[in-house]
Amino acid sequence: MVFLRAKVLVVGDCCVGKSAICQVLSSDGGSYPKSYNSTIMTELLIKQIQLTDKDDTVEMFMYDNSGKAIYFENCKETWLNADMIVLVYDLSNKDSFGHIKFWYDKAKEAFLYDKEVIGCVIGNKSDSSSIVSQANAKQLAESIKMKAFECSAKDNHGILEPFRYLASEYVKKYNEEIRKVQEIID
Ligand SMILES: Nc1nc2c(ncn2[C@@H]2O[C@H](COP(=O)(O)OP(=O)(O)O)[C@@H](O)[C@H]2O)c(=O)[nH]1
Numbered sequence: 001m002v003f004l005r006a007k008v009l010v011v012g013d014c015c016v017g018k019s020a021i022c023q024v025l026s027s028d029g030g031s032y033p034k035s036y037n038s039t040i041m042t043e044l045l046i047k048q049i050q051l052t053d054k055d056d057t058v059e060m061f062m063y064d065n066s067g068k069a070i071y072f073e074n075c076k077e078t079w080l081n082a083d084m085i086v087l088v089y090d091l092s093n094k095d096s097f098g099h100i101k102f103w104y105d106k107a108k109e110a111f112l113y114d115k116e117v118i119g120c121v122i123g124n125k126s127d128s129s130s131i132v133s134q135a136n137a138k139q140l141a142e143s144i145k146m147k148a149f150e151c152s153a154k155d156n157h158g159i160l161e162p163f164r165y166l167a168s169e170y171v172k173k174y175n176e177e178i179r180k181v182q183e184i185i186d
């Protein structure tokens, strides 16, 4: 049984629903934003994810970033030492999907370098008509060694799954590192 804390970077274009996802997740579905409030700089939200099979818990510190370019340069410092990244696009907005690689490259530049990162690609607004195919999303996610998910923050549908996936990958990575250290000591 382990209790870990992870810094999670949530990025993507403006208005794809990053804040909605973070708020719905951290409030267990209680708080879907009713009015539109654009994120200024970065907001921090916290959610504990319990992995039922092994009693492991990962406390996610989610850094909900503004998708606006004017804030980006000032946000970079807050990106440092992130443990995982969530790339969000809007399923009904093809451009936002096209910009996923841009956000991934920005994150790589800011904190990843050649480090392998745990991450996922989330297509939000599955309640509205989707124009990005699951096959395309899966292909893109795999090309950057991530997993693709779809969700609707509005309907509180599919929100927990990607974060459960991230938490379980994080615990796996942690156990692997512990095993390596143990090998050196032994
Ligand atoms: N239909 C629909 N609209 C959503 C969903 N999530 C967010 N929105 C709306 O999209 C707009 C932008 O959401 P917001 O969370 O501020 O996006 P952000 O700029 O990426 O943080 C708001 O008007 C939300 O109400 C969703 O799952 N479905």
Ligand SMILES: [Mg+2]
Residues within 6 Å of the ligand: 018, 019, 020, 037, 038, 039, 064, 065, 066, 067
């Ligand atoms: Mg926002």
